[in-house]
Amino acid sequence: MITALNHTKTDKQNLTLLGFGFVLILVVLASLSLGAFSIPFPHTLAILLDQIGIQLGTFEVQQSNVLLQIRFPRVLMAILVGGGLGIAGAALQGMFRNPLVEPGLIGVSSGAALFAVVFMVLVPVASSLAWIKPIGLPLFAFIGGLINVLAVYKLSKSQGRTDAATLILAGVAINALAGALIGLVLFFADDSALRSFTFWSLGDLGGATWSKIPVTLVLIIAPSILLLLNSKQLNALALGEQEAFHMGVNVQQVKLRLLICGALIVGVGVSMAGMIGFVGLVVPHLIRILFGADHRLVLPGSFLLGAILLNFADLIARVIVIPAEMPIGVITALIGAPFFIWLIFNLNKSQY
Amino acid sequence: MLQASQVHFCIRQRPIVDEVSLMLNPGEILAVLGPNGAGKSTFFKILSGEIKCKHGSIDYNGHDIQKLKAHELAAVRAVMPQHTQVNFPFTVQEVVELGLISTKVKQPAKLIQEVLDATNTAHLKEQVFNHLSGGEKQRVQLARVLVQIWETKPFPRYLLLDEPTSSLDIAQQHAVLKILTILKSRNIGILVILHELNLAAQYADKIALLKNGVIAKFGAVEEVLEEKILEYVFDHPIHLIQNPVTGGMLISAAAQNHTSTPSFKQA
Numbered sequence: 001m002i003t004a005l006n007h008t009k010t011d012k013q014n015l016t017l018l019g020f021g022f023v024l025i026l027v028v029l030a031s032l033s034l035g036a037f038s039i040p041f042p043h044t045l046a047i048l049l050d051q052i053g054i055q056l057g058t059f060e061v062q063q064s065n066v067l068l069q070i071r072f073p074r075v076l077m078a079i080l081v082g083g084g085l086g087i088a089g090a091a092l093q094g095m096f097r098n099p100l101v102e103p104g105l106i107g108v109s110s111g112a113a114l115f116a117v118v119f120m121v122l123v124p125v126a127s128s129l130a131w132i133k134p135i136g137l138p139l140f141a142f143i144g145g146l147i148n149v150l151a152v153y154k155l156s157k158s159q160g161r162t163d164a165a166t167l168i169l170a171g172v173a174i175n176a177l178a179g180a181l182i183g184l185v186l187f188f189a190d191d192s193a194l195r196s197f198t199f200w201s202l203g204d205l206g207g208a209t210w211s212k213i214p215v216t217l218v219l220i221i222a223p224s225i226l227l228l229l230n231s232k233q234l235n236a237l238a239l240g241e242q243e244a245f246h247m248g249v250n251v252q253q254v255k256l257r258l259l260i261c262g263a264l265i266v267g268v269g270v271s272m273a274g275m276i277g278f279v280g281l282v283v284p285h286l287i288r289i290l291f292g293a294d295h296r297l298v299l300p301g302s303f304l305l306g307a308i309l310l311n312f313a314d315l316i317a318r319v320i321v322i323p324a325e326m327p328i329g330v331i332t333a334l335i336g337a338p339f340f341i342w343l344i345f346n347l348n349k350s351q352y
Numbered sequence: 353m354l355q356a357s358q359v360h361f362c363i364r365q366r367p368i369v370d371e372v373s374l375m376l377n378p379g380e381i382l383a384v385l386g387p388n389g390a391g392k393s394t395f396f397k398i399l400s401g402e403i404k405c406k407h408g409s410i411d412y413n414g415h416d417i418q419k420l421k422a423h424e425l426a427a428v429r430a431v432m433p434q435h436t437q438v439n440f441p442f443t444v445q446e447v448v449e450l451g452l453i454s455t456k457v458k459q460p461a462k463l464i465q466e467v468l469d470a471t472n473t474a475h476l477k478e479q480v481f482n483h484l485s486g487g488e489k490q491r492v493q494l495a496r497v498l499v500q501i502w503e504t505k506p507f508p509r510y511l512l513l514d515e516p517t518s519s520l521d522i523a524q525q526h527a528v529l530k531i532l533t534i535l536k537s538r539n540i541g542i543l544v545i546l547h548e549l550n551l552a553a554q555y556a557d558k559i560a561l562l563k564n565g566v567i568a569k570f571g572a573v574e575e576v577l578e579e580k581i582l583e584y585v586f587d588h589p590i591h592l593i594q595n596p597v598t599g600g601m602l603i604s605a606a607a608q609n610h611t612s613t614p615s616f617k618q619a
Contacts, residue, residue, distance in 0.1 A: 097439045248426025248454025293440035
């Protein structure tokens with residue numbers, strides 16, 4: 001009977017994920033079609049199918065160029081960054097055993113941003129070291145994120161338990177410090193750098209090009225897969241670190257793995273698309289509210305929903321003020337902040 | 353056999369657990385009793401492998417605990433801490449399944465059903481853990497811990513429980529301890545920290561009395577339960593009375609008068 005039950009549960013999880021995948025495809029197609037330069041939907045399909053060798057209908061070369069050279073890498077980037085932020089947020093919430101944890105809130109993003117800015121200033125576009133940038137920037141951002149998340153983790157832990165209040169306070173302090181240091185670095189930057197930083201800090205997928213995709217793909221997908229492989233351990237950690245150890249989990253090793261993967265994903269995301277807030281907070285929550293807390297569903301679900309949400313936000317950002325673009329961070333914050341407030345209001349009432 | 357030999361643990365030169373030796377055989381319930389601050393919890397953590405003792409050794413079936421990896425240790429012993437908080441909305445079924453996380457078993461579904469039945473929690477399966485009452489939570493946690501060592505194995509397993517009855521009413525206390533007695537026949541040894549002397553007298557096979565980090569007395573229940581030694585350990589007048597209904601032993605703690613003479617008789 002339980003076997004049957006387990007089967008239906010796995011089936012239900014798979015069905016849910018399949019549903020998310022389907023929605024993602026729809027959003028991606030919409031995202032490819034709409035924008036300042038609108039491509040009719042049949043043409044979009046024709047261009048995509050043409051790429052895999054199926055002739056179906058006609059389209060203009062200009063349409064094909066916009067879609068394949070500008071929109072497609074951008075949509076891919078939104079999938080990777082949004083999905084990455086979702087899954088990293090879910091994993092960090094699980095590890096800290098706290099539903100309030102968000103990469104931005106606990107300083108991963110600001111640490112990554114600080115190191116990214118430092119890297120930008122140290123390695124100007126025109127320097128002889130510029131070749132190192134495609135891989136150096138994300139790795140630098142990763143180190144910054146990792147330092148901050150380790151610092152917050154150590155600060156918030158007392159007597160083997162992470163206390164929610166101390167965690168948030170530690171995040172605030174670390175964020176303030178990173179923000180001040182970013183300001184210090186920018187003080188020495190010129191006007192054009194300042195302007196591009198402002199846009200970048202609010203989140204910007206406009207810089208996504210095909211050349212950035214391979215690095216991003218590897219550095220986000222690989223740690224995401226590693227996180228997925230640890231979903232059972234995350235479930236055990238939800239009972240507490242001692243309990244997880246009692247059940248045979250090598251807690252220190254798992255925690256280190258989670259922190260490194262989380263910091264890597266967020267670091268790469270921040271270096272590619274700037275600080276995009278709230279995706280890592282809102283997405284895992286929605287999944288938990290809708291489908292329960294089992295990380296075997298929460299992690300992949302958060303990736304897919306994060307990808308959907310960021311693509312959707314990017315679509316809005318592109319069409320709302322045509323021909324200009326709204327920074328995507330504004331859109332995600334507009335969705336995320338009210339949700340966060342709702343969360344704080346309901347936290348005391350709920351079972352957490 | 354679970355054997356602790358001369359286990360010693362100091363914090364800032366002050367011994368918390370001082371040269372404690374005892375052993376637990378499979379099929380036995382050993383109750384560890386002692387006043388607050390006697391070092392019970394520290395000793396418990398050393399036994400479970402959470403902290404390392406400064407010197408002395410813990411052997412599970414002849415294997416040194418230091419040499420066992422987390423998942424190897426999990427195959428021979430399960431631990432039930434005093435309180436376990438679950439911060440996310442897991443269902444009872446999911447919580448119990450977690451007990452199997454590091455072991456490969458042939459029929460996980462059957463094992464889970466058996467422990468749910470044993471702990472009388474099968475009807476709660478679909479419910480969210482955090483919505484349960486205190487007694488239900490404790491029984492679900494017990495199910496989670498049991499499933500880890502439930503499967504019949506060629507070697508004995510051990511269950512360590514830290515005050516499993518502390519927040520429960522009388523009926524729930526007895527329900528939990530009754531479950532423990534079932535385990536005896538499954539080649540499992542049980543070590544349980546208790547506060548309630550009468551529960552220990554009723555359910556345990558052996559008792560270890562701990563005071564100031566030292567074993568004051570260790571042996572079969574009837575050897576250990578003596579007025580003198582109990583009064584010494586708990587620093588309080590204690591009387592042993594025959595239960596007129598069951599014929600068993602009743603431990604009665606009298607109200608302490610100011611001179612704290614043990615001869616003070618209960619009204």
